[in-house]
Amino acid sequence: MKMALFSDIHANLEALESVLSDARSQGCDQFACLGDIVGYAADPVACLKIVRDLGCPVVRGNHDEGAASESPLEELNPLAQKALLWTREQLSEEQRVWLLGLKLVRRVREFTLVHATLDSPGNWGYVTNCFDATASFSYQTTQVCFYGHTHVPRIFEKCGAVCDVTTEDIVLRRGVQYFVNVGSTGQPRDGDWRAAYAIHDTEAQTLSIRRVAYDIGTTRAKIRAAGLPPSLGRGSF
Template sequence: MNTIAIFSDVHGNLPALETVLADIRNRNINQLYCLGDLIDFAPWHNEVIRTIRDLGIPCLMGNHDERIAFNLDITPLLKHNPTEAAARNAAINYSKQSIAPDCKEYLSQLPEHLRLTISQSGKETDILLVHGSTRSNNEYIYEEHDIDDIRKMLNDSQADMVIMGHTHKSYIRTVPATADSKGGMAINCGSVGRSREGQPLASYLILEIDEEGIRPEIIQIPYPVTAVIEAIRKSDIPDFYAEFLMQTI
């Protein structure tokens, strides 16, 4: 049996990343992929980037990575109230000011998507890895997203399975076949460093592959969240992000 680990949205949270990588090693998984957003909201963005880079983990360019790599303007999000909007601006500007040159260069070279082809029992399964969606690294695809649109994304990208991050909420969703579509799966692996699922857990995905098929499983594990809270409070990152984590404890 072969097993693949896929994770996303570390957001500068080195203790969470180290916990996930240790769990992956303990499971003897040696094929890893990251869906991006290595940066912003916790103070270890350079350390996170260098860890991913030095381990040679294939990684996508998340929307936060793209903004820092190319010094893009901060686009307001309608879902944020004024307090969160101000905190977000301050956190991103902190990243822009403190990103190391080698880390910024690394982010600028990341691809937008990766494609895997899994062969078992004479059957090939095409898996597309993206950050946000097949169309954009800034598009949110939640579990309740319109099924016909997900089916269109699968068909347009000629994929049997699309695996995403970006929303910080994990799910595994089967897309039924229709007369015009073979269907497939849409999976969100959740967030390593800034989960929005209400618990102080780091989330990632494993795919177990054998002659019977591919079995996805969401893994959620605790990490030293209080140490992250303390580090944020001691940094120039707004305390808003420490309070966000406090609410999950």
């Protein structure tokens, strides 16, 4: 089985469509979404429909929660606040209920899905280094856990000590645990504007991070037309 895992779509329809097209061309027949379907860009409803139509496992992200609830947004940056206030006006009550009903952590087959951290998934902490990853490994019961939230693809492994490994293709080793950031589909933050996602080949026991170009011009035009801050269309932060 080949599974495509994507995160942080952030209402970027063009990026999501390109990722799904590329994943299918790579032979992926299963999908999983690690949260933050909405927020930032201008197609929250369309992106929600696509993810829901996939019928795939989904976990809740902080922007999903912010858009679907009436909770204060002071902890988010001003751009995120503006985008979420706009997104709240686009979503139906049924869509809000669906988003809030998503679990924070899910186990799917032999691996785990979470948006942020395993040690406190609802506090929306960031895993950016080995120290952060160690806390999540303490709660990880499967060999592999996939996460997002930082918008930067990264792979941590635990074999005694925790270390940061390459994000190129890797072969899973017996007795080693992996905490894998699949990057961001809709708004990468590593200097590469292309959409990111991961492929997990369960038969070959491999993990790979892929980057896919998309029509960023259309995404930018939609952001401007919606009255959202134009800087949200930069593509990579």
